[in-house]
Amino acid sequence: MINEKDLAALSYDEAPKMVTKVPGPKGSEVLEDSFAYESMARGAGRYPMVYAEGKGATVKDPDGNVFIDITAGVAVNSVGRLHPRVISAMQEQMGKLLHAGDMSNIKRTELAKKVASVAPPGLRDNCTTYFTQSGSGAVETAIKFVRSITGRSQIVAFHGAYHGVWLGGNSLTTGDQYRKGYGPFMPGVIHLPYPYCYRCCFGLEYPSCKLQCAKYVDYVLNTPYTGADDVGALIIEAQQGESGYVPAPPGYLEIVKEACEKHGALYISDEVQAGAGRTGKMWCIEHYDVEPDMITWGKGMGGDVSMAGLTLRKDLAEKVADYSQPNTWAANAMTCAASLTNIEILTENDKALINRCAELGEEISAQIREAAKDIETIGDVRGKGLMIGIEMVKDKESRTPLDGDTMGGLMMDLLNKGIIMVPCGRYGNVFRFMPSLVLTREHAHKATEIFLDAVKKV
Missing domain, CATH: 3.40.640.10 (Type I PLP-dependent aspartate aminotransferase-like (Major domain))
Known part of the structure; x- marks a missing residue:
């Protein structure tokens, strides 16, 4: 059994906490230099925020904004950033x-x-x-x-x-x-x-x-x-x-x-x-x-x-x-x-962290599926564990992929509310829920609620 208090100690407890719009003044300076000196052929070259610090399933930018990170560095930080x-x-x-x-x-x-x-x-x-x-x-x-x-x-x-x-x-x-x-x-x-x-x-x-x-x-x-x-x-x-x-x-x-x-x-x-x-x-x-x-x-x-x-x-x-x-x-x-x-x-205590991943993933998927009944733009919710895809559409009947501008606007809306979520998919219309496995239940459900509130407004 994983103790939620132990997991909470791995992340910034104040997340999400926003003190500026993204990118803030300090972040903008870094991005300006990045665009000038780095190749933008990299996958997230023009992503409009800068990582300054990380802890568990949360990160900070140079301006002091604190985010719940639902990307885990593109499914990388399974046990969280800077695990002691x-x-x-x-x-x-x-x-x-x-x-x-x-x-x-x-x-x-x-x-x-x-x-x-x-x-x-x-x-x-x-x-x-x-x-x-x-x-x-x-x-x-x-x-x-x-x-x-x-x-x-x-x-x-x-x-x-x-x-x-x-x-x-x-x-x-x-x-x-x-x-x-x-x-x-x-x-x-x-x-x-x-x-x-x-x-x-x-x-x-x-x-x-x-x-x-x-x-x-x-x-x-x-x-x-x-x-x-x-x-x-x-x-x-x-x-x-x-x-x-x-x-x-x-x-x-x-x-x-x-x-x-x-x-x-x-x-x-x-x-x-x-x-x-x-x-x-x-x-x-x-x-x-x-x-x-x-x-x-x-x-x-x-x-x-x-x-x-x-x-x-x-x-x-x-x-x-x-x-x-x-x-x-x-x-x-x-x-x-x-x-x-x-x-x-990942594997100690009879794979307790991995087993919790399966349980928490099902909780989040069920929460999104239930809400999706009343949200016309959520077409499909799928995946296993904490590898959840949420396919966004113009309407459930046509299944027409939600356009790139709307997806980009949603991503920025979430970012300015302290939630880092990025899209993928053949049409770029799938939000992926892929956080660190040490994400607390409190942060998981808070991020999900903020996401659902954002997509209801589309």
């Missing part, structure tokens, strides 16, 4: 060793063993981990390893996928803003429909659809003359992130995994955004009866520091040539110490 135990572990390690190159260090090996012990079924205590600094790096490594292991060059990915923005990962990703003007991309990628039930491309409804979208994956992989004749792997998010927080419906991934096995293709579960306890289980794939051959992970596993990796079955790892994938800066001893502590906090 994580900071203590980092400080202790900083006095011993930081950089060790690609060579072994004590914390690196400890982390590899820890990841093996908490990996999903099929990989648990039967896996090898390759460390990287980001989820993009993990996906790039997966692509390279798949080719070496299988001798095949094709990879199946899905509409709505986000697997990074480097060359290989960007070839798997389908967001227009990441692709337009950057082609040509890596050949051999086959994109198939993801089960976006609210906007089914087949015009069907779950469960009467009998999972035709999953059967279509099987058709493409295991029917002659479909062009899928050299598929080495299929990569999929059990709950898509950037395209709108869309979870796969029950039964879908099981059919997809069976189709992979028939074809002889490896199954890669991308857990970069949905892993580290965010969906109410350590890994999102654990909500399904599927054993992946590989997982890519990152974000919440490192929290305040950069840590990511590719974890694959031992028998597959043995087929990858030694010395074929150097990475000088991966698995710094301090980042490993931080990641080890993050995992300990």
Whole structure:
């Protein structure tokens, strides 16, 4: 059982507290320099606030405004910002060793063993981990390893996928803003429909659809003359992130995994955004009866520091040539110490924090669904744990996505009320509820009430 008072001590108790409009005078000065000296190609380059301090599930800007952060640094700070135990572990390690190159260090090996012990079924205590600094790096490594292991060059990915923005990962990703003007991309990628039930491309409804979208994956992989004749792997998010927080419906991934096995293709579960306890289980794939051959992970596993990796079955790892994938800066001893502590906090006391995530997520989802009955602009509420997508529409009947200007106005309205929420989705019309798992119930319900009050006025 998690003590709410203990969680409250991790965050600023006065949040939300607004003393200026956003951005305030000091924040505006920083933003002016940022726009002048930094590339705005980064994802949130022109986001109109500046982070100055962080604590738990709350942050401050340079002008003294205090916010409830419903983004967790884009699903990164699972145990909150500056968790005292994580900071203590980092400080202790900083006095011993930081950089060790690609060579072994004590914390690196400890982390590899820890990841093996908490990996999903099929990989648990039967896996090898390759460390990287980001989820993009993990996906790039997966692509390279798949080719070496299988001798095949094709990879199946899905509409709505986000697997990074480097060359290989960007070839798997389908967001227009990441692709337009950057082609040509890596050949051999086959994109198939993801089960976006609210906007089914087949015009069907779950469960009467009998999972035709999953059967279509099987058709493409295991029917002659479909062009899928050299598929080495299929990569999929059990709950898509950037395209709108869309979870796969029950039964879908099981059919997809069976189709992979028939074809002889490896199954890669991308857990970069949905892993580290965010969906109410350590890994999102654990909500399904599927054993992946590989997982890519990152974000919440490192929290305040950069840590990511590719974890694959031992028998597959043995087929990858030694010395074929150097990475000088991966698995710094301090980042490993931080990641080890993050995992300990998430999994201790029989995964109490992760179990609370499932419970609190259901509370918030239920609160929004109940209110949505009387709010014409909330079209769908979906997701698992504290990975909740709220799809905004002009009206429930047409399901026309709410336009960008209105979404931007809502985001600024929330920001000026001390709530940091950012949109995602194929149409940019999905607000995502993805706070730190240490968010108190008081802050969670306060943020939800402020959000609902804002959307009622649209």
